[in-house]
Amino acid sequence: xxxxxxxxxxxGFLHKRKAISQEFAKKNDLPVLEHCxxxxxxxxxxxxxxxxxxxxxTGHQIEKIVDLTVAFPAGRPLxxxxxxxxxxxxxxxxxxxxxxxxxxxxxxxxDFFSWMVKLYQEKEEMLDKYYxxxxxxxxxxxxxALPPKVISHDPLRFLLIHLFFIxxxxxFYTILMSIAGHFFVST
Numbered sequence: 001x002x003x004x005x006x007x008x009x010x011x012g013f014l015h016k017r018k019a020i021s022q023e024f025a026k027k028n029d030l031p032v033l034e035h036c037x038x039x040x041x042x043x044x045x046x047x048x049x050x051x052x053x054x055x056x057x058t059g060h061q062i063e064k065i066v067d068l069t070v071a072f073p074a075g076r077p078l079x080x081x082x083x084x085x086x087x088x089x090x091x092x093x094x095x096x097x098x099x100x101x102x103x104x105x106x107x108x109x110x111d112f113f114s115w116m117v118k119l120y121q122e123k124e125e126m127l128d129k130y131y132x133x134x135x136x137x138x139x140x141x142x143x144x145a146l147p148p149k150v151i152s153h154d155p156l157r158f159l160l161i162h163l164f165f166i167x168x169x170x171x172f173y174t175i176l177m178s179i180a181g182h183f184f185v186s187t
Contacts, residue, residue: 009039030117035075035127039116045109053103062102069096069123071130094136094148
């Protein structure tokens, strides 16, 4: 009984897709974005065609789309190495979200793509303001929006969790080798 579907219309990491996205934008008279890439809407278009309320099937339908915008300090996102090792200076990463009712979204492929491009232009504007001022514009789309909530990650807790993982993995390996040694004893 799944209730959520996660999709990344950016199509990959910004540093890998930025040049391709900007080239596509210039060729097709679309906005050239600096802090995000143009959305690739093919998969979302198919999903919406099948699961949008009032469409072909009854039962499971998507009621809302949640748009997330992640703003990394100085525009420098976490890389895989930083995530795995936990090695990066403490920083504040902003996550902004907006919710849209699917019944209010455009029906045609072209109009839906235009809506997504407009959404990404708004993301671009939000990120640009943040990177220029250092203040995250959380009230940009809703004047009644609550201020950001700070969530701290304790480095000691992170270290202890990793140590537990390493020690328990070693213990598990040792136990397995001991058991295997009883069955595969050389004569």
